[in-house]
Amino acid sequence: VNGAILCIGTELTRGEIENTNATWLAEQLTTLGVEVRVILVVDDDDARIREAVASAARAADVVVSTGGLGPTTDDITTAAVGRLLGLALKRHAPSLEAIRARMARYGRAMAPSNEKQADFPEGAAVLPNPHGTAPGFSVDVEGARLFVMPGVPGEMKPMFETNVAPFVRARRTAGMAQVRMKTFGLPESTVNDRLAGIEEALCVTIGYRAHFPEIEVKVRARAASDAEAAEQARTAAAAVRERLGRVVYGEGETTFPMAVGALLRERSLTMATAESCTGGLVGKLLTDASGSSDYFVGGVVSYANAVKTGVLGVDPATLEREGAVSEAVARQMAEGARRVLGADVALSLTGVAGPTGGTADKPVGLVHYAVATRDGTVARKILAGGHRGMVRHRAAFAGLALVREILLDAD
Amino acid sequence: VNGAILCIGTELTRGEIENTNATWLAEQLTTLGVEVRVILVVDDDDARIREAVASAARAADVVVSTGGLGPTTDDITTAAVGRLLGLALKRHAPSLEAIRARMARYGRAMAPSNEKQADFPEGAAVLPNPHGTAPGFSVDVEGARLFVMPGVPGEMKPMFETNVAPFVRARRTAGMAQVRMKTFGLPESTVNDRLAGIEEALCVTIGYRAHFPEIEVKVRARAASDAEAAEQARTAAAAVRERLGRVVYGEGETTFPMAVGALLRERSLTMATAESCTGGLVGKLLTDASGSSDYFVGGVVSYANAVKTGVLGVDPATLEREGAVSEAVARQMAEGARRVLGADVALSLTGVAGPTGGTADKPVGLVHYAVATRDGTVARKILAGGHRGMVRHRAAFAGLALVREILLDAD
Numbered sequence: 004v005n006g007a008i009l010c011i012g013t014e015l016t017r018g019e020i021e022n023t024n025a026t027w028l029a030e031q032l033t034t035l036g037v038e039v040r041v042i043l044v045v046d047d048d049d050a051r052i053r054e055a056v057a058s059a060a061r062a063a064d065v066v067v068s069t070g071g072l073g074p075t076t077d078d079i080t081t082a083a084v085g086r087l088l089g090l091a092l093k094r095h096a097p098s099l100e101a102i103r104a105r106m107a108r109y110g111r112a113m114a115p116s117n118e119k120q121a122d123f124p125e126g127a128a129v130l131p132n133p134h135g136t137a138p139g140f141s142v143d144v145e146g147a148r149l150f151v152m153p154g155v156p157g158e159m160k161p162m163f164e165t166n167v168a169p170f171v172r173a174r175r176t177a178g179m180a181q182v183r184m185k186t187f188g189l190p191e192s193t194v195n196d197r198l199a200g201i202e203e204a205l206c207v208t209i210g211y212r213a214h215f216p217e218i219e220v221k222v223r224a225r226a227a228s229d230a231e232a233a234e235q236a237r238t239a240a241a242a243v244r245e246r247l248g249r250v251v252y253g254e255g256e257t258t259f260p261m262a263v264g265a266l267l268r269e270r271s272l273t274m275a276t277a278e279s280c281t282g283g284l285v286g287k288l289l290t291d292a293s294g295s296s297d298y299f300v301g302g303v304v305s306y307a308n309a310v311k312t313g314v315l316g317v318d319p320a321t322l323e324r325e326g327a328v329s330e331a332v333a334r335q336m337a338e339g340a341r342r343v344l345g346a347d348v349a350l351s352l353t354g355v356a357g358p359t360g361g362t363a364d365k366p367v368g369l370v371h372y373a374v375a376t377r378d379g380t381v382a383r384k385i386l387a388g389g390h391r392g393m394v395r396h397r398a399a400f401a402g403l404a405l406v407r408e409i410l411l412d413a414d
Numbered sequence: 415v416n417g418a419i420l421c422i423g424t425e426l427t428r429g430e431i432e433n434t435n436a437t438w439l440a441e442q443l444t445t446l447g448v449e450v451r452v453i454l455v456v457d458d459d460d461a462r463i464r465e466a467v468a469s470a471a472r473a474a475d476v477v478v479s480t481g482g483l484g485p486t487t488d489d490i491t492t493a494a495v496g497r498l499l500g501l502a503l504k505r506h507a508p509s510l511e512a513i514r515a516r517m518a519r520y521g522r523a524m525a526p527s528n529e530k531q532a533d534f535p536e537g538a539a540v541l542p543n544p545h546g547t548a549p550g551f552s553v554d555v556e557g558a559r560l561f562v563m564p565g566v567p568g569e570m571k572p573m574f575e576t577n578v579a580p581f582v583r584a585r586r587t588a589g590m591a592q593v594r595m596k597t598f599g600l601p602e603s604t605v606n607d608r609l610a611g612i613e614e615a616l617c618v619t620i621g622y623r624a625h626f627p628e629i630e631v632k633v634r635a636r637a638a639s640d641a642e643a644a645e646q647a648r649t650a651a652a653a654v655r656e657r658l659g660r661v662v663y664g665e666g667e668t669t670f671p672m673a674v675g676a677l678l679r680e681r682s683l684t685m686a687t688a689e690s691c692t693g694g695l696v697g698k699l700l701t702d703a704s705g706s707s708d709y710f711v712g713g714v715v716s717y718a719n720a721v722k723t724g725v726l727g728v729d730p731a732t733l734e735r736e737g738a739v740s741e742a743v744a745r746q747m748a749e750g751a752r753r754v755l756g757a758d759v760a761l762s763l764t765g766v767a768g769p770t771g772g773t774a775d776k777p778v779g780l781v782h783y784a785v786a787t788r789d790g791t792v793a794r795k796i797l798a799g800g801h802r803g804m805v806r807h808r809a810a811f812a813g814l815a816l817v818r819e820i821l822l823d824a825d
Contacts (some may be wrong), residue, residue: 015438015440015453016444016450016451016452016453017440017441017444017450017620018436018437018439018440018441018442018443018450018620019623020623020624021432021434021437022433022436022437022453023432024430025431025433025455026431026432026433027429028429029426029428029429030428030429030430030693032428032429033427033428033429037456038457039427039428039429040427040456040462041427041454041455041456041462042426042427042433042454042455042456043452043453043455044436044450044452044453044454045452045453045551047441047449048450048451051451051452051473055452058469061460072425087645108432110595170797195803202547210430211429211430212430213429213431249670266421267708276694276715278697280701281698281701282694282697282698282702282706282710283687283689283694283695283696283697283698283701283713283715284694284698285694286689286693286697286698286715286717287692287693287694287695287696287698289693289805290691290692290693290694290715290767290806291693291719291802293767293768293769293770293771293802294770295693295717295718296626296718297719298441300716300717300718300721300722301714301715301716301717301718301719302714302715302717303711303712303713303714303715303761304697304701304712304714304715305693305703305712306697306707306710306711306712306713307684307710307711307712309711309756310711310712310755310756311783312715313754313755313756314712314725314754314755343724343725344719344721344724345721346726353415354463355730356701356704357704358704359704359705360704364694373792386560391702392702402522404570411417
């Protein structure tokens with residue numbers, strides 16, 4: 004099955020918003036086994052929408068479009084598709100009722116402009132929208148199946164899952180499966196080298212997606228049935244884990260801070276932070292996960308030296324002698340945080356995030372970090388590349404990786 | 415001048431990376447006065463690349479393409495363009511030398527695969543790449559000018575600025591100018607309503623870009639010359655400021671935390687944080703800016719109640735009576751942070767970030783926050799909508815907005 008994605012909206016051709024719909028749809032279709040041949044983005048212009056729909060339909064078996072279904076005058080996708088196909092628009096009574104009911108629920112009166120959202124090309128299948136006023140529709144265009152959906156991601160995604168995904172699955176000639184593995188700690192080229200040969204030996208394809216500073220490894224399998232493909236993907240995933248070891252920290256939607264949190268929770272341990280150059284980022288990452296209060300007690304952001312000494316109890320003489328960015332200070336920060344915040348495990352970071360403040364001895368990107376537990380304190384350092392945001396992000400992950408390593412080694 | 419953008423790469427049609435190049439190019443071209451008519455994304459397939467180049471050239475006067483100039487076998491953009499135009503590829507000696515020199519500088523030997531990066535269609539103008547091995551080129555296609563650039567953003571952007579931007583400027587029939595204003599505190603529809611009439615009265619166009627939870631307002635002017643357009647844009651920008659007042663916090667690349675930081679710096683004041691539900695996010699936002707150590711001393715992330723009482727000195731009886739998410743606790747957290755961390759201004763936040771933990775009295779999204787200064791403590795609350803990440807982000811900005819309000823009111 005070949006696919007095409009069409010995104011409609013002048014806000015996209017002007018670069019006013021990121022086209023996250025295109026990326027999401029491309030990933031979903033790929034996972035369903037569809038080869039996406041083209042992604043087209045056009046502004047809200049009747050002629051260009053018609054041309055894009057026609058050209059997408061020529062290129063693919065399934066075309067998914069987003070955008071241009073709103074109530075305003077520049078939302079013209081439905082009319083353009085109708086014109087392209089020579090089909091009159093017809094008002095769909097159940098959709099009109101659903102829009103009216105939805106607006107009443109939010110205490111808003113039905114405007115005439117909303118009524119056009121219930122118009123569809125004659126013969127089109129209506130795709131209900133439980134999350135917004137704009138239903139979608141589906142219609143045949145030059146032998147391809149076109150799915151027209153709204154541009155709001157929260158409305159489009161469920162509509163895709165309810166309508167497009169089953170359509171594609173029913174047309175697939177092969178079974179499909181995918182396992183997404185999350186890794187941290189090796190560059191993409193090394194991960195790639197380590198996995199050499201698995202694709203050929205185990206009949207899968209392996210894809211990579213870099214989410215700095217992590218690499219996601221996707222194992223995809225095709226077989227006679229979905230169950231067979233799942234079996235094949237699981238076998239290959241086991242081989243990937245074998246080759247990468249601890250570098251694989253989880254699967255699917257797991258994040259690295261969540262993986263560290265799960266280890267703490269399993270061991271009934273609590274954690275605290277003492278952050279200098281990361282300024283609160285590690286705490287933010289740990290608490291992105293709901294339920295993190297099970298293990299995260301809190302932290303001290305000791306940006307100023309006075310906070311390092313006054314709150315965390317770092318020795319002023321050490322600070323004077325070694326400087327704030329030093330192994331000795333990182334150790335004392337971690338030990339201080341563990342004591343002051345009353346946690347089992349404490350992670351500290353102190354470094355030069357840049358772009359200024361670097362010296363020959365302590366260049367931009369140098370970060371000392373330490374983890375204190377009841378068994379003692381382990382310190383490390385990294386020299387992270389890139390701009391300030393990258394240095395801070397990389398350092399936060401390195402710190403969390405040291406916590407993970409210590410927890411795993413203790414077993 | 416009409417434009418088209420073409421992005422080449424299977425990693426894009428598979429959704430493995432976000433297409434940030436397309437958004438950036440669309441924004442740049444729009445700012446230069448180019449009407450972008452289509453954005454095309456295709457995989458690394460010879461026939462589809464040729465078809466996309468031809469179709470983009472028919473739609474536009476200027477076509478910019480990114481991707482497919484690397485050394486590997488799936489990088490075929492140059493060959494496909496040559497084939498489309500019936501032009502043989504010719505090795506460009508100065509480019510070959512530049513690639514060799516660059517690789518030598520990084521201690522790498524020149525591989526045969528790198529040599530093809532010095533091949534260009536006969537007659538094409540070579541676009542040097544000071545930031546990578548792949549030069550770009552520019553050539554006429556069916557009356558349009560095509561610029562072929564690498565996909566790495568750090569290489570593509572300077573190449574665009576050095577080559578495409580001057581080409582477009584030279585062909586513009588009108589002068590252009592833009593002022594970007596950053597706002598926080600009003601929803602997009604309200605900002606839009608408040609600015610009604612400015613476009614018509616002052617001959618500018620106003621665009622909006624939502625970066626949750628902020629709204630950027632872009633004023634664009636066209637006139638006989640760039641200087642005249644700049645004058646027109648400045649007049650309109652002044653009108654926007656007049657209508658929006660304090661909601662405009664800065665221009666260009668200024669971020670909201672930077673704007674708050676600038677107010678602190680001007681007044682020689684220091685700031686500290688006491689964060690519960692935001693878990694360190696406010697500290698992270700403040701320290702995203704280099705030089706924030708001028709005013710930010712640090713913070714306490716008091717996720718657990720024991721940290722609120724033990725480190726910040728919140729009264730256990732208040733905590734017991736009012737609950738952690740309460741005005742009284744927010745006040746004591748801010749006052750405690752100001753005292754313990756030794757800052758002039760302290761911001762605290764405590765709330766229910768969700769998705770679980772909400773009650774009828776204290777629903778998900780409720781956040782109490784307070785700012786303590788030597789003049790006393792001001793407390794506020796918000797009920798933020800959306801998922802956990804949105805609640806936390808919105809709350810962090812609301813807290814920083816209160817700091818800003820207090821600093822501005824004190825003048």
